[in-house]
Amino acid sequence: MSIVIRNGTLVTHDRSWKADLRIEGGRIAEIGEGLTGETELDATGCYVMPGGIDPHTHLEMPFMGTYSSDDFDSGTRAALSGGTTMVVDFALPSPGQGLLDALQMWDNKSTRAHCDYSFHMAVTWWGEQVFDEMKTVIETRGITSFKHFMAYKGALMVNDDELFASFRRLAELGGIAMVHAENGDVVAELQAKLMAEGNTGPEAHAYSRPSQVEGEAANRAIMIADMAGVPLYVVHVSCEEAHEAIRRARQQGKRVWGEPLIQHLTLDESEYQHPDWDHAARRVMSPPFRDKRHQDSLWAGLQAGSLSVVATDHCAFTTEQKRYGLGDFTKIPNGTGGLEDRMPMLWTHGVATGRLTPEEFVAVTSTNVAKILNCYPRKGALIPGADADIVVWDPEREKTISAASQVSAIDYNVFEGHRVKGLPRYTITRGHVAVTEGSLQSREGHGQFVARQGNGTVNRALSKWKDLTAPRPVARSGIPASGV
Numbered sequence: 001m002s003i004v005i006r007n008g009t010l011v012t013h014d015r016s017w018k019a020d021l022r023i024e025g026g027r028i029a030e031i032g033e034g035l036t037g038e039t040e041l042d043a044t045g046c047y048v049m050p051g052g053i054d055p056h057t058h059l060e061m062p063f064m065g066t067y068s069s070d071d072f073d074s075g076t077r078a079a080l081s082g083g084t085t086m087v088v089d090f091a092l093p094s095p096g097q098g099l100l101d102a103l104q105m106w107d108n109k110s111t112r113a114h115c116d117y118s119f120h121m122a123v124t125w126w127g128e129q130v131f132d133e134m135k136t137v138i139e140t141r142g143i144t145s146f147k148h149f150m151a152y153k154g155a156l157m158v159n160d161d162e163l164f165a166s167f168r169r170l171a172e173l174g175g176i177a178m179v180h181a182e183n184g185d186v187v188a189e190l191q192a193k194l195m196a197e198g199n200t201g202p203e204a205h206a207y208s209r210p211s212q213v214e215g216e217a218a219n220r221a222i223m224i225a226d227m228a229g230v231p232l233y234v235v236h237v238s239c240e241e242a243h244e245a246i247r248r249a250r251q252q253g254k255r256v257w258g259e260p261l262i263q264h265l266t267l268d269e270s271e272y273q274h275p276d277w278d279h280a281a282r283r284v285m286s287p288p289f290r291d292k293r294h295q296d297s298l299w300a301g302l303q304a305g306s307l308s309v310v311a312t313d314h315c316a317f318t319t320e321q322k323r324y325g326l327g328d329f330t331k332i333p334n335g336t337g338g339l340e341d342r343m344p345m346l347w348t349h350g351v352a353t354g355r356l357t358p359e360e361f362v363a364v365t366s367t368n369v370a371k372i373l374n375c376y377p378r379k380g381a382l383i384p385g386a387d388a389d390i391v392v393w394d395p396e397r398e399k400t401i402s403a404a405s406q407v408s409a410i411d412y413n414v415f416e417g418h419r420v421k422g423l424p425r426y427t428i429t430r431g432h433v434a435v436t437e438g439s440l441q442s443r444e445g446h447g448q449f450v451a452r453q454g455n456g457t458v459n460r461a462l463s464k465w466k467d468l469t470a471p472r473p474v475a476r477s478g479i480p481a482s483g484v
C-alpha cells in the first residue's frame with residue numbers, strides 16, 4: 001500500500017523545500033511534485049521531517065532496587081505520540097553478568113516495541129569475559145556504542161583503570177565510548193556528609209552533585225579517550241563546565257560529542273526547593289537540574305554546534321517508587337521521563353523562540369545522532385530508500401502537558417502545566433501511520449532492532465597510518481563528521 005504525504009514543506013538537517021513524499025513497503029519511495037497514492041495524508045501548513053531519534057532511554061531498567069515503569073510497550077507508544085520514531089536503550093549487565101547474557105534480556109523485553117530501536121551496551125564491570133564479548137557485541141550484534149558510568153559508586157560505577165581498558169578495546173574494535181560523567185567518589189562523600197548533617201530531603205540530591213563533579217569527570221573522560229584513541233559521546237551534559245570541556249576538545253580536533261537533555265534545557269534547580277516532597281523527588285535525576293547560567297550554556301551549545309544531540313534519558317519512576325527515598329535522598333530512584341515531550345518542548349522553547357531553525361531542530365533531534373551511531377541515512381533522512389520514519393509536524397497545534405492525558409505509565413509529568421505549540425499531526429513508523437492528531441494506532445511488536453556497524457575499516461586504516469608516522473593513535477573515527 002502506498003501513502004503520499006501532500007502539500008507539506010519537507011525539512012531535513014540541511015534544507016527545506018515544498019514537495020510531496022510517497023511511501024511504499026515501509027520506505028520512502030519518491031519525493032516530488034503532484035504525487036498520488038492509495039492513502040493521502042494532508043500536510044498543509046506542516047513540516048515533514050525525519051522522525052525523532054531519542055538516543056538515551058531506560059525502559060524497564062533495573063535500577064536502585066526497582067524497575068523503571070515505562071517498558072518497551074508504553075515507552076515506545078509515548079515516543080510515537082511525541083514524534084519520536086526510534087529509541088536507543090541501554091542494555092545493562094549487572095556486575096559480573098556477561099554482555100551477551102544482558103543483551104538476551106533486552107532482546108526479550110524489546111519484542112513489545114511499537115517503533116524501531118537499537119541498543120547501547122553498558123560496561124558496568126571489567127574482566128576477560130567483557131573484553132572478549134565486546135567483539136561479538138559489535139561484530140555480530142551491531143551494537144557499537146558502550147556506556148560507562150563514572151558515578152553510582154558501589155553499583156554501576158567503573159574506575160579509571162577499567163575505563164581506560166574498555167576505551168582501548170573499543171578503539172581497537174571500531175566502537176564508540178560513552179560516559180555518564182560525574183565523579184562518583186566525590187558524590188559519595190558529599191552524600192554521606194549531607195546525610196550526617198541531617199539534610200535528608202530531595203534538595204540535598206542537587207547539593208551532592210554540583211556542576212564541578214560533572215565538569216571534572218567530563219574532562220577526565222575526554223583525556224582518557226584521547227589517550228585510548230577512541231571517539232567519545234558524553235551523555236546528559238547539564239552544565240557549562242562539562243560543555244566547556246567538550247567545546248575545547250572539539251576545537252582541538254578530538255572526536256567528542258555532547259548530549260544535553262530536554263529536561264536540563266527547560267527545567268531548573270528551583271524544582272528541588274518545592275515545599276511538596278513528592279514534587280521535588282519526582283525531579284531527582286543525575287545530573288540534577290541546574291541554574292539559568294547552565295541552561296544558557298546548553299542552548300548556546302546547540303546553536304553553535306558544540307553540543308550535538310537532544311535526548312531525554314527517559315527513566316520514569318512512579319511517585320510510589322520515588323518514596324523509597326523518604327528520609328534518605330540517596331535512595332530516591334534517579335530518573336525522569338520526557339520521551340513524549342522532547343520534540344514539542346524543544347520546538348516550543350527552541351524553534352518558536354528563534355533559538356534554533358527548523359533544520360537545526362531536525363539535526364539535533366534526529367540526523368546528528370543517526371550519523372554518530374552509524375544508521376544514517378537509513379534513519380534521520382528524507383531520501384528514497386530511507387526507512388519511512390516520518391513526523392508531519394503542525395507548528396500551530398497546541399496543548400498543555402498533563403499526566404492525565406499522557407501515554408507514559410507514570411502518575412505525573414515533570415513538564416506538568418507547560419504549554420507547547422508544535423505537535424505531530426501524523427507520526428509514521430516504517431510506513432505505518434501510528435499517530436493521527438493525538439490518536440494512537442500503533443502496533444505492539446512493529447518495532448524492529450536496528451543493527452549498526454562499527455568503524456573497524458577506518459580504524460585499521462588508521463593503524464596503518466599510525467605505524468608509519470606516529471607513536472600513538474589520535475581520536476579520529478571516520479564517522480561522518482560534518483556539522484555533527
Ligand code: URP
Pocket residue numbers: 058180236284285286287313315334335336
Ligand atoms: O538519573 C538518571 N539519569 N537516571 C538514569 C540512569 C542514568 O544515569 O542515565
Ligand code: ZN
Pocket residue numbers: 180235236286
Ligand atoms: Zn547516566
Ligand code: ZN
Pocket residue numbers: 056057058313315
Ligand atoms: Zn541514562
